Amino acid sequence: MNMAIIEINNISKRYRNADTNAVEDVSFSLEKGEILALVGESGSGKTTLLRLIAGLEHPDSGIIQLGGEVIVSGRKSLPANKRKTGMVFQDYALFPHLTIFENVAFGLKGLNKKEVEQRVHDTINLTGLKEDVKKYPHQLSGGQQQRVALARALAPRPELLLMDEPFSNLDTILRDQVREEVRQIIKAMGITAILVTHDTKDAFSTADKIAVMLNGKLLQIDTPDALYNDPNSSYVAELFGxxxxxxxxxxxxxxxxxxxxxxxxxxxxxxxxxxxxxxxxxxxxxxxxxxxxxxxxxxxxxxxxxxxxxxxxxxxxxxxxxxxxxxxxxxxxxxxxxxxxxxxxxxxxxxxxxxxxxxxxxxxxxxxxx
Incomplete structure (x- = not known):
C-alpha cells in the first residue's frame, strides 16, 4: 500500500469581513504520482485551498501533512520556502532578465555548480527545451514559456507540484498539446501534483482524480470516469456535460x-x-x-x-x-x-x-x- 504524499484533514479558512468560509472542512489525500484537479467556478475556494497547501495562506483550522510530516496544525505553519513543493503560477512568473537556464536554476539551493548544471540540463531535456537554454522568456512562445515554468518548479525535485490555472493563457490548439505534454512530464518524474482549473477539459485530460468544489465545500472527489458517469449531485453532473x-x-x-x-x-x-x-x-x-x-x-x-x-x-x-x-x-x-x-x-x-x-x-x- 502506497503512503499518502499529501493529506488534508478538515481544513477551513475564512477571510476577514467575509460572511462565509472560503474553504470549509475539506479533507482528502493523494498517493505518490497521482495528479488531482481542483475544479469549480470562480469563488468556489479552489485557489484558496491551493494557497493554503503552498503556505501562502494559513488556515483557521485543520491539519496538512506532506510526505508524512505535519506542515500545518493549529498555529504551527512551516514557511512556504521550507515546504517541499513546486509552484507554477497562472502567468508563469518567469524572470524576464534571466535566460531559460538561469530561470530553471533559480530555485536550486545547496548544490554545487556542477550539480546545478546537471540538474538543470536533466530537467530541461525532459521538458524538450534543450535548444532554448540561452534564450530569454520573451523569445519563446506561450507553450514554451509554460514548459519553462514547469521545469523551474520541477528542478528542485519537490514532493508536491502545485499549478494554478496553468493552461489558461494558451489558445485552444496549443492548450490541447501542452496539457498532454505536462501530464507526460509529471508522470515521467513520478511527482504528485495538484492543479487548479475552471476548465473541465483540463481536468479530464490531465488528472487521475478530480475534486469538485462549490462555496468552499468539497462536493465530490473521484476519478474522471466516476464523476462523469456517477455524479453525486446535479451540480457535479452538469459541470461535466x-x-x-x-x-x-x-x-x-x-x-x-x-x-x-x-x-x-x-x-x-x-x-x-x-x-x-x-x-x-x-x-x-x-x-x-x-x-x-x-x-x-x-x-x-x-x-x-x-x-x-x-x-x-x-x-x-x-x-x-x-x-x-x-x-x-x-x-x-x-x-x-x-x-x-x-x-x-x-x-x-x-x-x-x-x-x-x-x-x-x-x-x-x-x-x-x-
Whole structure:
C-alpha cells in the first residue's frame, strides 16, 4: 500500500469581513504520482485551498501533512520556502532578465555548480527545451514559456507540484498539446501534483482524480470516469456535460416516467423506500428505435447542430401518434430531456422513440442532490 504524499484533514479558512468560509472542512489525500484537479467556478475556494497547501495562506483550522510530516496544525505553519513543493503560477512568473537556464536554476539551493548544471540540463531535456537554454522568456512562445515554468518548479525535485490555472493563457490548439505534454512530464518524474482549473477539459485530460468544489465545500472527489458517469449531485453532473435527470415513480419491475415505462436494470435495487426517484443518464446513453420495440417517446421541441452530432430537446407531450401507451401514464409535470443523434433530419414536432442503454437510479428529497 502506497503512503499518502499529501493529506488534508478538515481544513477551513475564512477571510476577514467575509460572511462565509472560503474553504470549509475539506479533507482528502493523494498517493505518490497521482495528479488531482481542483475544479469549480470562480469563488468556489479552489485557489484558496491551493494557497493554503503552498503556505501562502494559513488556515483557521485543520491539519496538512506532506510526505508524512505535519506542515500545518493549529498555529504551527512551516514557511512556504521550507515546504517541499513546486509552484507554477497562472502567468508563469518567469524572470524576464534571466535566460531559460538561469530561470530553471533559480530555485536550486545547496548544490554545487556542477550539480546545478546537471540538474538543470536533466530537467530541461525532459521538458524538450534543450535548444532554448540561452534564450530569454520573451523569445519563446506561450507553450514554451509554460514548459519553462514547469521545469523551474520541477528542478528542485519537490514532493508536491502545485499549478494554478496553468493552461489558461494558451489558445485552444496549443492548450490541447501542452496539457498532454505536462501530464507526460509529471508522470515521467513520478511527482504528485495538484492543479487548479475552471476548465473541465483540463481536468479530464490531465488528472487521475478530480475534486469538485462549490462555496468552499468539497462536493465530490473521484476519478474522471466516476464523476462523469456517477455524479453525486446535479451540480457535479452538469459541470461535466449535459445530463438528464428524470423524475419517475417506482413500480414493480421498473419505473414509470413521463416518457414511458423503464425496466429496472439487473444490478438496481428496486426495493427502494420511496415513491419517486430520479433516473440519471447522459444524452449519449440512449438509442433510437422503432414503434415495434419497447420504447420511450416524446416530441422534438428544439434541434441544435453541434458538428459531429445533433442535440435534440425532447418534451413529454403524451404523444397520441405513438404506439406506446405513455400518454396514459405520464406524470403531471412536463419534463424535457436531451438526446444525441448522428443524423440531421430531425425537426421540431417530430416524434422520437428511444430506449435507455444505461442509467443510474438516484434517491433524494433534495432539490440540489439527486
Amino acid at each position: 449535459k445530463s438528464n435527470n428524470v423524475v419517475a415513480t417506482v413500480e414493480p419491475g421498473g419505473f414509470k416516467t413521463p416518457f414511458g415505462f423503464v425496466s429496472g436494470p439487473k444490478d438496481c435495487p428496486l426495493s427502494v423506500n420511496k415513491d419517486k426517484v430520479n433516473l440519471f443518464f447522459r444524452a449519449e446513453e440512449t438509442d433510437f428505435c422503432n414503434a415495434e420495440e419497447p420504447h420511450l417517446c416524446g416530441m422534438v421541441e428544439q434541434c441544435m447542430y453541434l458538428g459531429d452530432h445533433m442535440q435534440l430537446k425532447v418534451c413529454c407531450n403524451r404523444c397520441t401518434s405513438c404506439a406506446n401507451d405513455c400518454e396514459k401514464g405520464a406524470l403531471e409535470d412536463t419534463q424535457r430531456i436531451l438526446l444525441r443523434s448522428a443524423v440531421q433530419t430531425w425537426k421540431p414536432g417530430d416524434i422520437v422513440r428511444f430506449k435507455l442503454k444505461n442509467f443510474k437510479v438516484k434517491e433524494t428529497d433534495s432539490e440540489e442532490l439527486f
